[in-house]
C-alpha cells in the first residue's frame with residue numbers, strides 16, 4: 001500500500017499526515033448500530049501502518065466509547081499517533097442537548113478523555129462549537145492553561161465563524177480549524193477559509209462526501225428510517241435534483257478510472273497544502289481507495305468544470321452543517 005504524505009498543521013505547527021482518519025462512525029454516536037469493534041481497531045492500526053497518524057475523535061462520540069476504542073488501538077504505539085479530541089457537546093440518548101463550555105466543565109472533560117484514551121497528553125484539543133454561553137476568552141483561556149500544564153499540546157477549534165476564529169486566535173494561537181467542506185458545501189470559501197489562511201491556521205476538512213451524497217451510491221428515495229431523511233438535502237425533489245448534479249462527478253470518475261468518493265476527497269485535497277481531508281473509515285477495505293485518492297491530480301479544465309458545476313449554492317437543501 002502507498003503511504004500518505006505529510007503537512008505542517010498551521011504555520012509552525014506539528015507535522016501530521018495529509019489525510020486524517022475520522023473515527024466518529026466507529027461508535028454509535030447517533031443511536032445507530034455499533035460497528036464491529038475489532039474491525040475498527042484493525043482499521044486504526046492499519047491506518048497508522050500506512051502513515052495516517054492524525055486520528056480524530058470526540059468525548060461525546062458514543063458517550064466515551066470512541067475514545068476507549070482509539071485508546072485500545074494506539075496502546076503500545078502512542079508515538080505513532082496524533083490525537084485530536086473535541087469536547088463540549090452534551091447528548092442524552094442520542095439527542096443533542098447543547099454545549100457545556102464552562103472552564104470547570106472543560107477541566108472535568110479532559111481528565112476523563114485522558115483516562116479513556118490511556119494517554120498523558122492530547123495533541124489537539126478543541127471545543128466542538130462556540131456559542132455565547134461562555135466568553136471565548138474563558139473557553140480558549142482554559143485550553144491555554146491546559147497547554148501550560150502539559151495536558152494538551154495544541155489548540156484547535158471547530159465549526160466556527162471567521163469572526164470567532166479571529167477572536168479565538170487573539171486569545172491563544174489556533175493550530176487547526178476543523179470544518180465541513182466538500183464540493184457540496186462551499187460556503188466557507190467566502191470568509192472562513194481566507195481568514196484561516198491569513199492567520200496561518202491549518203484546515204482539517206471533514207464531510208468530504210457530504211454525508212454520502214458524493215459517493216455515487218445514494219439512490220432516491222431513501223428508506224424512511226435512514227437518518228439522512230431528517231435533512232432537507234436528502235428529501236423529495238431536493239434529493240432527486242442533487243443526485244442529478246452528482247452525475248458529472250460520476251462521469252469524470254469513470255473517465256479517470258477512479259470512484260466518485262475518490263474524486264470528492266481529491267478535490268478537497270487539491271484546495272491547498274494547508275488543508276487536510278479528514279475521512280471516516282470504519283473498515284480496512286476503505287484505506288487503499290482513500291489513500292489512492294490523495295495522489296489524484298486534476299487538469300485545470302477538470303477543476304474548472306467541478307467548480308462551476310458545484311458552484312456554492314447549487315446543491316439544494318441543508319444538513320446539520322447549514323451555516
Ligand SMILES: NC(=O)c1ccc[n+]([C@@H]2O[C@H](COP(=O)([O-])OP(=O)(O)OC[C@H]3O[C@@H](n4cnc5c(N)ncnc54)[C@H](OP(=O)(O)O)[C@@H]3O)[C@@H](O)[C@H]2O)c1
Nearest residue numbers: 022023024025056158206207208209261278279280281282
Ligand atoms: N467537527 C465536527 O463538527 C464534525 C462533524 C462530523 C464529523 N466530524 C469528524 O470528521 C470525520 C469525517 O466526517 P463524516 O463521517 O461526516 O464524513 P465522511 O468522511 O465523508 O464519511 C461519510 C461516509 O463515507 C463513507 N466512506 C468513506 N470512504 C468511502 C469510500 N471510499 N467509498 C464509499 N464510502 C466511503 C464512510 O463509511 P464507513 O464509516 O462505513 O467507512 C462514512 O460513513 C468524522 O469521523 C469525525 O471524526 C467532525
